[in-house]
Amino acid sequence: MTEAYTVLARKYRPRRFADLVGQPHVVNALRNAIVTNRVAQAFLFTGPRGTGKTTSARLLASALNCARRGDDAEPCGECESCKDVARGEDLDVIEMDAASNSRVDDIRQRLESVDTRPARGRYRVFIIDEVHMLSTSAFNALLKTLEEPPAHVKFILATTNPEKIPETVLSRCQRYDVRRVTTAEMVARLGEICAAEKLHVAPEVLRAICEISEGGLRDALGRLDQLVAFAGDRPTLEHAEKVFGLISRPRLVELLNALARGDAAFGLRFAEEVFDSGKDVAEVLGSLVSLTRLLMLLAASGGEAKGLDLPADEVPQMHKVAERFGLHGLVYIAEILSDCRQRVRRAAFPRVMVEAALIKLTLVGQLEPVGVLMDRLSEMTDTDSLSGVTGQGDSSKSDAGAQQASQNVGGRQESAKPATRSENSDVSQGSKRTPTESEKAALETLKRKFGAR
Numbered sequence: 001m002t003e004a005y006t007v008l009a010r011k012y013r014p015r016r017f018a019d020l021v022g023q024p025h026v027v028n029a030l031r032n033a034i035v036t037n038r039v040a041q042a043f044l045f046t047g048p049r050g051t052g053k054t055t056s057a058r059l060l061a062s063a064l065n066c067a068r069r070g071d072d073a074e075p076c077g078e079c080e081s082c083k084d085v086a087r088g089e090d091l092d093v094i095e096m097d098a099a100s101n102s103r104v105d106d107i108r109q110r111l112e113s114v115d116t117r118p119a120r121g122r123y124r125v126f127i128i129d130e131v132h133m134l135s136t137s138a139f140n141a142l143l144k145t146l147e148e149p150p151a152h153v154k155f156i157l158a159t160t161n162p163e164k165i166p167e168t169v170l171s172r173c174q175r176y177d178v179r180r181v182t183t184a185e186m187v188a189r190l191g192e193i194c195a196a197e198k199l200h201v202a203p204e205v206l207r208a209i210c211e212i213s214e215g216g217l218r219d220a221l222g223r224l225d226q227l228v229a230f231a232g233d234r235p236t237l238e239h240a241e242k243v244f245g246l247i248s249r250p251r252l253v254e255l256l257n258a259l260a261r262g263d264a265a266f267g268l269r270f271a272e273e274v275f276d277s278g279k280d281v282a283e284v285l286g287s288l289v290s291l292t293r294l295l296m297l298l299a300a301s302g303g304e305a306k307g308l309d310l311p312a313d314e315v316p317q318m319h320k321v322a323e324r325f326g327l328h329g330l331v332y333i334a335e336i337l338s339d340c341r342q343r344v345r346r347a348a349f350p351r352v353m354v355e356a357a358l359i360k361l362t363l364v365g366q367l368e369p370v371g372v373l374m375d376r377l378s379e380m381t382d383t384d385s386l387s388g389v390t391g392q393g394d395s396s397k398s399d400a401g402a403q404q405a406s407q408n409v410g411g412r413q414e415s416a417k418p419a420t421r422s423e424n425s426d427v428s429q430g431s432k433r434t435p436t437e438s439e440k441a442a443l444e445t446l447k448r449k450f451g452a453r
């Protein structure tokens with residue numbers, strides 16, 4: 001008989017505080033409480049699913065009863081007590097899942113033994129997971145014991161929905177908010193686990209998995225399991241894209257880069273691929289919107305990626321794309337994409353809609369800020385004032401026109417100031433070169449639209 005496979009999330013449940021990822025505030029407080037012997041009678045761990053609530057509860061129970069606890073409160077992980085707690089079989093640690101034991105009788109039955117002395121450890125620890133599921137009368141029964149628990153009893157509650165817990169219960173617990181784990185932290189943890197499991201998974205693959213897991217480490221580990229089941233011990237980004245129907249960020253950046261260059265064919269091929277592979281188009285558009293948001297933040301901060309939870313090696317390329325579109329162009333893109341995303345599910349011809357949106361994006365890359373064009377316009381119609389035209393936004397002469405323009409271009413807010421792009425340097429120099437044919441045509445259009453000054 002082959003041995004049953006243990007899923008990674010279970011196999012790698014942390015046995016030591018040091019292995020709990022991304023929750024230093026929780027770990028430090030718990031360690032401190034234990035070391036200084038100021039352990040509360042009841043704890044509540046709250047937070048999104050798969051981020052370490054149950055793990056924290058078991059770690060704390062372990063640390064409370066460990067026979068060879070370290071000076072830093074770290075449970076040894078090897079004594080009988082630690083081993084039994086990890087297996088969920090310790091006599092002194094009573095674990096109860098309120099999701100499937102929500103009735104008052106369930107809780108009464110568990111609490112019958114509160115007065116019993118601990119069998120081996122220092123405390124009898126009651127862990128009530130998903131505690132928000134308890135019925136009202138069950139909460140009342142719990143409250144009675146919480147009000148005056150025997151000195152050898154500790155309660156550890158955990159929940160994803162603290163707002164569903166009665167105030168009376170909340171007020172008797174020391175509360176710890178377990179937070180979403182950052183992508184970087186998750187990637188690092190998955191990397192360690194891959195090494196231990198002899199799996200060869202490139203960082204960008206781990207990153208893709210972690211990003212769609214939205215801060216939940218359990219989900220990320222579940223996805224790693226799924227990917228390895230599908231592709232073996234050397235999964236690639238293509239495998240991940242296939243299994244999870246995702247498109248990795250580097251590929252989305254590549255798309256935007258191509259569109260910024262005006263490469264409409266690339267956009268059409270991309271749309272074809274998305275539709276042919278049966279991916280959820282709205283989700284792909286959603287990823288593009290999130291990416292555009294990151295680009296806006298990068299553009300606004302001049303390429304400073306601090307606090308963006310972005311891998312350093314992707315930043316330069318992304319910043320380049322961001323600069324190419326410019327902040328205003330990106331705002332426009334975000335609007336086009338989120339609008340398309342909202343409508344695509346109900347659209348009669350979703351494919352055309354997506355194609356059209358992508359082609360619109362190629363135009364954004366080619367657009368010159370209206371302010372620049374208006375400056376050119378005044379340059380042509382008002383040759384005497386040429387020397388007064390500067391690149392640093394001395395557009396006072398064209399302000400009225402530019403403002404009007406900003407209200408008119410597709411109803412969008414467009415830059416009324418010349419951009420800092422290098423292509424525009426000829427304007428800032430105030431050089432007197434003759435406009436090209438296409439520039440003349442553009443100016444003619446502008447004149448018709450906004451009236452020559």
Ligand SMILES: Nc1ncnc2c1ncn2[C@@H]1O[C@H](COP(=O)(O)OP(=O)(O)O)[C@@H](O)[C@H]1O
Pocket residue numbers: 008009010012013014019020021022023048049050051052053054055056158181189216217218219221
């Ligand atoms: N912060 C974390 N650090 C390390 N592993 C984690 C963390 N959060 C979740 N995990 C992994 O996910 C699994 C489930 O975590 P768990 O604590 O049960 O999540 P929940 O917050 O839903 O109670 C754990 O066994 C562990 O493998």
Ligand SMILES: [Mg+2]
Pocket residue numbers: 053054055129158
């Ligand atoms: Mg849990």
Ligand SMILES: [Zn+2]
Pocket residue numbers: 065066067068069075076077078079080081082083
């Ligand atoms: Zn121990």
